[in-house]
Amino acid sequence: MGVCSSSPDDLNVKPSTQKQKRDAKEAKASEDAKIKMLLLGCGESGKSTIFKQMRILHGKPQTAAELLRLRDIIRSNCVMLMVALANFIEATAEVEGLLLADERKAFNKVLEEVVSNFNDENVDANAEHCMNHIPQFQTLWKSAAFKEAWSRRAETDAIDGHDALMDSFDDITSADYAVPSNHLLLSRVRTEGVVSHSYDIDGAIFEIFDVGGQRYFRKTWFDCFEDVTAIIFVASLSEFDQMLAEDKSKNRMTEALDLFSSVLDNAYFTKIDLLLFLNKKDLFATKIRTSNIADQKDFSDFEGKPNDFDSGVGYFIDKFVAFNEDPERQVFVHITCATDTGNISFVWESCKEIILEANIQASFGL
Numbered sequence: 090m091g092v093c094s095s096s097p098d099d100l101n102v103k104p105s106t107q108k109q110k111r112d113a114k115e116a117k118a119s120e121d122a123k124i125k126m127l128l129l130g131c132g133e134s135g136k137s138t139i140f141k142q143m144r145i146l147h148g149k150p151q152t153a154a155e156l157l158r159l160r161d162i163i164r165s166n167c168v169m170l171m172v173a174l175a176n177f178i179e180a181t182a183e184v185e186g187l188l189l190a191d192e193r194k195a196f197n198k199v200l201e202e203v204v205s206n207f208n209d210e211n212v213d214a215n216a217e218h219c220m221n222h223i224p225q226f227q228t229l230w231k232s233a234a235f236k237e238a239w240s241r242r243a244e245t246d247a248i249d250g251h252d253a254l255m256d257s258f259d260d261i262t263s264a265d266y267a268v269p270s271n272h273l274l275l276s277r278v279r280t281e282g283v284v285s286h287s288y289d290i291d292g293a294i295f296e297i298f299d300v301g302g303q304r305y306f307r308k309t310w311f312d313c314f315e316d317v318t319a320i321i322f323v324a325s326l327s328e329f330d331q332m333l334a335e336d337k338s339k340n341r342m343t344e345a346l347d348l349f350s351s352v353l354d355n356a357y358f359t360k361i362d363l364l365l366f367l368n369k370k371d372l373f374a375t376k377i378r379t380s381n382i383a384d385q386k387d388f389s390d391f392e393g394k395p396n397d398f399d400s401g402v403g404y405f406i407d408k409f410v411a412f413n414e415d416p417e418r419q420v421f422v423h424i425t426c427a428t429d430t431g432n433i434s435f436v437w438e439s440c441k442e443i444i445l446e447a448n449i450q451a452s453f454g455l
């Protein structure tokens with residue numbers, strides 16, 4: 090005969106309340122079994138791109154409605170790039186002087202009809218601008234003035250890598266454009282709060298959090314700091330010669346180093362090893378050929394070989410890792426290209442092992 094044991098208190102609890110308690114207990118147990126992983130880092134470092142890669146690797150493909158939205162986001166991204174370059178050209182007489190007569194006409198039309206009332210958050214309006222100014226954008230993208238502005242993109246708000254979108258402008262603006270996966274990964278929408286998604290990965294439930302990295306949105310981060318198993322901190326290698334979008338006086342790499350240091354010091358995370366993705370290695374490889382790290386005020390102590398990929402990467406690895414003063418703690422560094430699914434899949438395999446091991450240790454209180 091089965092024996093039911095109950096405390097005197099339980100006897101006074103209505104069956105429905107007992108069920109609620111049991112459900113709450115089960116929910117807590119399944120919550121505890123989840124692996125909570127945060128993607129942290131400054132704005133534009135590549136967090137959402139890695140978040141998208143997690144969906145490519147472990148989730149469902151985009152729905153038709155999502156792809157339609159992505160098409161508009163990509164068209165809007167083309168306009169954002171052209172507006173960033175147009176603003177730079179308008180403010181830089183020697184570059185503006187490169188415009189030929191027919192290009193000047195296209196430029197004036199774009200200034201008047203697009204730049205003057207531009208709002209980078211209004212995807213619908215920008216996608217419409219894109220489709221309404223196809224010949225002007227085609228003419229300008231081929232012009233010497235825009236080529237010069239692009240070569241000086243570190244001085245503008247242009248997203249490095251979005252030249253690939255403008256190079257596919259004819260496809261992107263065609264009526265039957267179907268978003269390919271490389272464009273999906275290049276597309277950009279600033280994250281403004283905290284978004285999360287759960288995936289069953291090798292039998293474990295990973296709940297992955299993507300956060301807005303720009304300064305204003307970091308105040309929302311604290312909401313997801315409890316019970317974290319793993320953190321991937323993403324920093325863009327290629328931004329060592331760029332200033333923050335939200336503060337033109339601060340070097341982006343310096344901001345990433347400061348933020349990494351504060352994540353390491355955060356009381357919630359003292360028992361967590363950090364996974365550090367030094368991202369945008371493809372853009373860094375191109376940039377380092379012509380930009381010298383030591384020319385940057387904040388990195389004038391760089392004594393490695395100028396224009397050398399390995400020396401540059403090694404220098405920044407040392408800078409990040411030096412913040413970790415706890416011999417019990419590890420920083421696992423990966424040099425990544427978040428837009429390359431093969432690269433992220435490879436890196437993720439080893440990260441996953443580290444995270445699963447950390448989860449076992451935490452479960453046993455080790």
Ligand SMILES: Nc1nc2c(ncn2[C@@H]2O[C@H](COP(=O)(O)OP(=O)(O)OP(=O)(O)O)[C@@H](O)[C@H]2O)c(=O)[nH]1
Nearest residue numbers: 133134135136137138250275277280302369426427
């Ligand atoms: N070429 C290249 N582009 C990248 C790489 N990683 C990210 N990007 C691009 O950089 C832009 C910014 O990436 P996001 O993933 O949106 O950056 P984020 O960290 O989520 O930025 P916030 O949401 O503002 O915090 C996007 O257009 C990406 O496609 C990379 O490794 N190589």
Ligand SMILES: [Mg+2]
Nearest residue numbers: 136137279280
């Ligand atoms: Mg984001």
